[in-house]
Amino acid sequence: MYLVLIFSLQFYFLARVFKKNKLKTILTVIGLYFACSIFFGFILVILFFTKMIDIGVDLSQNPTPETMNIYSEAMLEYMTHSKIPVILEVLTFILIGIVYYSYLKRKWAFEVVEKEIIKQQEFLKKEEQTVFQKPKLDVYLHFHSVNEKNIHLVQPLAKVIWDECYKDILDRDQINYMIDMMYNSNKINEGIANGETWEILKIDNVPSGYLHYTYNKEDNAVYLYKIYLKSTNQTKGIGQMMMNRVLDFAQKNHAKFIQLTVNKNNQKAIRFYEKNGFRNVESKVFEIGNGYVMDDYIYKKTL
Structure with a gap:
């Protein structure tokens, strides 16, 4: 026993x-x-x-x-x-x-x-x-590929949005410096020539946001460089629709992941990315010249 x-x-x-x-x-x-x-x-x-x-x-x-x-x-x-x-x-x-x-x-x-x-x-x-839900909108939306006819709209639009987004995060001189550096026509045309996608979002025919992303064959990944929308439109589900556009692009290319950077103090954007399944994988400081730096998190979404 x-x-x-x-x-x-x-x-x-x-x-x-x-x-x-x-x-x-x-x-x-x-x-x-x-x-x-x-x-x-x-x-x-x-x-x-x-x-x-x-x-x-x-x-x-x-x-x-x-x-x-x-x-x-x-x-x-x-x-x-x-x-x-x-x-x-x-x-x-x-x-x-x-x-x-x-x-x-x-x-x-x-x-x-x-x-x-x-x-x-x-x-x-x-x-x-949750990510791919299509918001119900009562406005007319259309994405326009950036070209010679509309490239002049990008920088003024970026200035308006950056003034809204970064006024409490970056000082005025750095905002102006980064707008001039990142959104001049030569820089945008150079990216387009290298296969990068630049798009302007018009809401009821009014420029209200823009996207900048690319597919990298070597990494089999999509890099989302910019996703910006005027603050007056950010509670209408339009930002989610913009993100869905990038996700659809990544899936069509069978990408393994999507990667982006976000300012460490941009809590609103961070919450949006995490809601869409992105995860913080690295903290990094980028020197951008003129004594300025970008203190960012690198976020990644595996597909």
């Missing part, structure tokens, strides 16, 4: 680790123990009566109460002086304490992994539905 106690403790802690019903597990194991005992006892009786194990008594006689007592005493005597009980205890421990324990542990571990996979899939499905 020592094995019953050992099994009870062994499977109690196993059930506790995997948060299973401990009493049910212990009772099942005790039942298995007695089932093994009955099975091995039945096998021994067959071996005794077929004389495969000789206990020194002729078992071929017709059974009577007297002969059955003799048989029982002979069996008990043989069992007492043989190593069979020890062998049976070892076999029982191997079957239950090792084989069944390993089976149960593996089964429950797979259940835990399966639940985590299902949970993760449900989370990703919910996240994907």
Whole structure:
């Protein structure tokens, strides 16, 4: 009966680790123990009566109460002086304490992994539905590729948006410097010539935002350089539509991830990116000349 106690403790802690019903597990194991005992006892009786194990008594006689007592005493005597009980205890421990324990542990571990996979899939499905939901808009929207006819609209639009976005983050001189550096026509044309995408978003035919992104074949990734929208339109779901446009572009190119940078103090933008499944992967300071730096986080979304 020592094995019953050992099994009870062994499977109690196993059930506790995997948060299973401990009493049910212990009772099942005790039942298995007695089932093994009955099975091995039945096998021994067959071996005794077929004389495969000789206990020194002729078992071929017709059974009577007297002969059955003799048989029982002979069996008990043989069992007492043989190593069979020890062998049976070892076999029982191997079957239950090792084989069944390993089976149960593996089964429950797979259940835990399966639940985590299902949970993760449900989370990703919910996240994907959130990201790609199409906002209902009561305005006319249209993206225009930047070209010679409309390139002059980009810098004035950027100046308006940057004044709204960075007035409490960057000083005026740095804003002006960065606008001149990043949004001059030569810089934009150079990017377009290198395969980068520049787009102006018009809302009811009024320039209200812009996108700048590109697909890099070497990294198999999309780099989102700029996604800006006038503050008056940011609560209408238009910003989400702009992000969806970039996500669609990335999926069509089978990109592995999308990467962007964001100013560490731009909390509104950070919340928007994290809502869309981007995660902070690095903190970096970029020198941009004239003594100025961009103190940014690098955000990444794996596709």
